[in-house]
């Protein structure tokens with residue numbers, strides 16, 4: 001019998017000699033990320049435990065990103081609660097004051113905290129993003145965070161694994177966002193509840209680290225617990241720039257058992273969208289072309305990385321945003337913002353009429369910097385289009401790739417980016 | 422907790438997500454009771470007010486999909502929801518339910534099984550839902566011991582507190 005990547009890493013973090021899917025086990029946590037949730041529920045829950053310490057202040061990463069800088073008094077107070085907690089318990093990686101850092105799921109890997117073989121949890125469902133770095137990472141609620149803070153351990157149900165074999169390469173104008181939206185649409189938003197998705201094959205290797213992060217980010221939209229990529233040279237090159245810490249590359253055993261095997265030829269993927277109001281509501285771009293939009297948003301932890309900004313800039317350069325459409329662009333981190341500045345991308349966006357915001361979740365949760373009004377339609381590079389997610393409950397969000405978002409912003413209606421690429 | 426749970430059915434559909442349960446605009450509210458007033462407001466604006474008439478939630482597939490926001494369980498707790506029965510649960514949501522001490526029961530059902538307001542009696546120990554209104558019974562797969570222990574202890578923090586004290 002052999003182990004999948006998820007089984008290997010979970011076993012590695014337990015005190016057991018063997019494990020199998022379905023089993024409930026206790027695991028040691030390597031690292032934990034918390035954001036505004038710290039001030040939302042965690043601090044109140046934690047105080048109930050009556051202990052004056054956390055298990056390891058060096059393994060906690062705290063950042064404010066959802067409402068940054070605070071757009072309302074209530075957000076500002078929440079931030080105050082967070083900072084007080086982080087100080088009281090002497091967190092080492094405390095970014096409660098630096099409002100310029102960016103979105104948690106981008107900043108944490110950039111700082112080298114997401115390494116192969118680790119078991120990471122976070123107070124956010126898109127913690128799955130770190131699976132792009134060949135580790136196990138998943139989202140947990142406030143109470144679970146409190147348990148980890150106190151003990152460094154957490155219960156897990158060992159998940160069954162799906163093997164996704166990717167071959168081929170994307171055609172022009174097609175991005176990893178189109179792939180993951182297609183996958184979610186095919187298996188549905190409940191198709192992988194509690195499962196671990198492993199991305200295999202030559203096709204997976206053609207994806208940039210940015211592109212892999214988009215895929216791992218959105219596996220949770222199919223219900224999955226983990227979305228893991230296998231290690232390769234690209235990953236090691238990326239890590240060499242970010243960390244000197246040792247790590248262990250994890251590959252599955254030859255005889256590992258998968259509940260399902262799915263195959264995708266990337267050259268057959270075409271631009272798609274997820275129609276309102278469910279990320280699994282898949283449609284080919286041809287089916288929605290021409291739908292007029294009020295707003296286009298490029299950003300979020302699902303996209304908003306260099307690869308995304310570069311392709312958008314290529315499309316936008318020298319053009320103007322449609323006069324009746326608003327384009328909002330938010331780089332996922334300050335590091336990306338700076339790189340985009342140096343490459344002249346920000347200037348291209350501004351010249352075209354886009355509003356470029358500081359790195360924050362912002363419009364993604366209808367928080368600030370671009371909230372939708374009644375019946376407005378938005379095309380967005382984000383990962384969720386639930387009813388009311390980005391503003392008024394009657395507003396509608398189409399999820400799409402950065403290329404589709406950028407080209408649609410120029411046309412004022414949903415448009416196929418292959419026309420210009 | 423493992424004794425009988427008695428309450429009234431409130432029916433919801435498939436894919437009810439965490440943004441439906443606690444809309445984003447409520448997330449910066451510091452008072453959970455304030456937040457609870459907005460529970461499911463886009464689906465049923467009167468939900469929080471009429472809660473006594475439906476304190477056992479019956480949901481379809483993928484209940485609680487979306488965010489890790491535990492508020493989506495906590496508002497139900499504050500409102501006195503006794504149990505949630507669903508065809509399937511989203512992973513984080515299910516964890517949060519158990520951790521906060523609310524039983525999450527996974528079982529298949531159809532329109533004939535439950536109607537709004539039906540008086541139900543649930544036995545976690547026997548794995549049985551008795552619909553008193555319809556005089557019908559529905560069996561479900563009992564929760565593993567590991568999870569019922571958390572429920573018995575009144576949620577995982579109570580359990581942890583006990584362990585820390587010992």
Ligand code: SF4
Nearest residue numbers: 126300301361364365
């Ligand atoms: S960008 Fe959106 S999805 Fe990502 S962490 Fe922020 S709120 Fe969540």
